[in-house]
Amino acid sequence: MADKKKAGAFDIRIVIAALVGIYGVVLTILGIVEKQAEIDKAAGININLWGGIGMLVFTALFVLWTRLRPIAVPVEEDATEQ
Amino acid sequence: MLPQQSILRLDATAIDYIIIALYFVFVLGIGYLARRAVSSSLDFFLSGRSLPAWVTGLAFISANLGAIEIMGMSANGAQYGIPTVHYFWIGAVPAMLFLGVVMMPFYYGSKVRSVPEFMLRRFGKPAHLVNAVSFALAQVLIAGVNLFLLATIVNVLLGWPIWVSVIVAAAIVLSYITLGGLSAAIYNEVLQFFVIVAALLPLTLVGLHKVGGWQGLVDKVSASPGGSEQMSAWPGNALSGFHNSFLSVIGIVFGLGFVLSFGYWTTNFTEVQRALASKNMSAARRTPIIGSFPKMFIPFIVIIPGIIAAVIVPELAQFKANGTGEVDYNDALLLLMRDLLPNGMLGLAITGLLASFMAGMAANLSSFNTVMSYDIIERYLIKDRPDEFYLRTGRIVTVAGTLVAIGTAAIASGYSNLMDYLQQLFSFFNAPLFATFILGMFWKRMTATAGWIGLVSGTATAILVFILSENGVINLPGQGASFVGAGAAFVVDIVISVVVSLVTTPKRDTELVGLVYSLTPKEQRTEVAVAGDGGWYRKPVLLAGISLALTIVLNIIFA
Incomplete structure (x- = not known):
């Protein structure tokens, strides 16, 4: 059981933030170099740029959340009955 | 269903493929990371009952956010308009709240490992066997249908042969579930949820901008063959099939809202399993309740794009007007992606769809292997072995289930009507x-x-x-x-x-x-009361009340 608790420290929030963060960087760069034809396709919105920025903001919030409320592993040992 | 050499072929470029590939690297990585947490059968089948409520809550939603949900509900949006929201606000949220408030205490409190096991404790073997066998059969067949739908979409969008997509998708799902069990499935479902939102939200916003905002959409739909009643939720005659408005409301509230949805959400082990994986009673009860909040807003990124597609995509507008042309309502989302998204965002949108289809299949498989191992093999066939035996059995059963699903997908490709019937039967x-x-x-x-x-x-x-x-x-x-x-x-x-x-x-x-x-x-x-469960926002009943109030407000706004 002790093993399991340690392994449980794997935090899905970091994984999500990493994937969305990479997407955010890629899309933002695409958005910066976007051709006008692509912007016109999306009804005049540079959706790659705005979408990318949105994802970077999301990533920042998730990282902040992970920092402020890290997973508390040992404290809850007594809470899990069995 | 869809034409093979189709006008739907998306113009995916290298950057789109990179975005798709990146997602699959993460999916497999999660399977690998979750594997370290698997040391017993309870870890494999129920994540060691250790997950926080927000994780299981989002997984609860994602497990249901599969191919049929995303494509089907945007198709309904294109065809019926706003009344489609009833599938969410009437047909899901109340039942999810009921599950959390009333039924979860018995499921989680009795420490059963599956819904059929509850059946066994309450009613004995005959009821248990009926429930376990019908559930296992239904899950493995539905997994096959999900797999087939995924392959069809990949074939249409990217031009891959159907059998290649079937095998690649099955291999990916199989590897992360056999590695990490339910934890891998659940963690991936949470990741999928965010990817699906990241894919569909921009599409919706661009679409809304294109039609001239909400008012523009209302004007366009009112002027279209759908008419203005497609922009209000009630009484929803076209959806329920009743001409009389009063009967229609009754039909939706009792038929969809009570009998159909309560049956699905409160007894389907695929859903309940996510809650059983949570760390304590409070988290288990909050699982469906937390899930109800995203659930009530999903219509905005699934149904609204469907409605938009029906008024701005020329082929679909033509189909809606006179039923002719190469496309139908099921293509709504794909057509909108094709017309509006530049490369980059397009890759992300395809990723979102693939994510959603795999989520559905993974959810089916991860509940199938639990029922098969705990309820059928351990209970009736090979009893009283050490726990490692059942852990290994679970992995083997997952492989076998995937092979059966591939077989089902092959059958489905030949007899698509048969699959429709089967699915209706299981419901x-x-x-x-x-x-x-x-x-x-x-x-x-x-x-x-x-x-x-x-x-x-x-x-x-x-x-x-x-x-x-x-x-x-x-x-x-x-x-x-x-x-x-x-x-x-x-x-x-x-x-x-x-x-x-x-x-x-x-x-x-x-x-x-x-x-x-x-x-x-x-x-x-x-x-x-457990450390970490403090705060008013962690009280299940209060949360459920807030969710119900919000749903009622949404119904009034869109009435």
Whole structure:
């Protein structure tokens, strides 16, 4: 059981933030170099740029959340009955 | 379903493929990371009952956010408009809240490892066997349907041969589930949820901008063949199939809202399993309640794009006007992606769709292997082995289930109608299950015999109504037939169960503690205060009340 608790420290929030963060960087760069034809396709919105920025903001919030409320592993040992 | 060499072929470039590939690297990485947490069968099948509520809550939603949900609901949006929201606000949220507030204490509190196991404890072997076998069969076949839909979409969008996509997708899902078990499935479902939102939200916003905002959409739909009633949720005549508005409202509230949705959300182990994986009673109860919040907003990124597609994509507008052309409503989302998204965002949108299809299949497989291992193999076939044996069995069963799903996908590619029927048939198991569960949880007199006879006769009733309506004996349009079928199954199940209970011997009270409301001490069905469960926003009943109030507000706004 002790093993399991340690392994449980794997935090899905970091994984999500990493994937969305990479997407955010890629899309933002695409958005910066976007051709006008692509912007016109999306009804005049540079959706790659705005979408990318949105994802970077999301990533920042998730990282902040992970920092402020890290997973508390040992404290809850007594809470899990069995 | 879709033309093979199609006008839907998306113009995906290298950057789109990089975005798609990146996602799969993460999916497999999660499987690998989750593997380290698997040391017993309980870890594999129920994540060691250790996950926080927000994780299981999002997984609860994602497990249901598969191919049928995303493509089907945007198609309904294109065809019927705003009334499609009833599938979410009436057909899901109330049942999810009921599961969290009323039923979860018995599921989680009794420490059962699956829904069929609850059946076993409450009603004994015959009911358990009926439930376990029908559930396992349904899951593995539906996994095949999900797999086939995924392959069809990949074929249309990217031009890959169907069998290549079937095998690649099956191999990916298989590897992360056999590695990490339910944790891998659940963590991936959470990741999928965010990817799906990241894919569909920009599409919706660009679409809304294109039609001139909300008012522009209202004007365009009102001027289209759909007319202005497609922009208001009630009374939803076209959706329910009833001409009379009063009957339509009754049909939606009771048929969809009560019988169909309560049956699905409260007894389907694929959903309940996510809650059983959470770390304590409070988190288990909050799982479906937390899930209800994203659930009520999903229509905005699934249905609205469908509605937009029907007014701005010329091919679809033509189809809606006179039923001709190469496309149909199922293509709504794909057409909108094709017309609006530049490369980059397009890759992300394709990733979102693939993510959603794999989520559905992974959810089916991860609940299938649990029921197969715990409820069928351990209970009836190979008993009393050490735990490692069942852990290994779970992995082997997952492989076998995937192979069967590939076979099902192959059958589905030949007989698409057959698959439609099968899926409808399986949906009929839910209404009688709900009747049996709810009666069994609140009436201690209900006997074991009544449990399985009620279940069998209720299911038989649903199948009978289905056959009659297929043959035109009962003639009901739209969703009418399935409302009536589920309703009849529910009533027959209750009546037969009560009658049989009165002439058979009930179980002793001591055997029913934790399973029946009146025999379960209050402490056992409410959560013990645990460190980390403080704060008003962690109180299940209060959260459920907020969710219900929000849903009512949404209904009023879009009435």
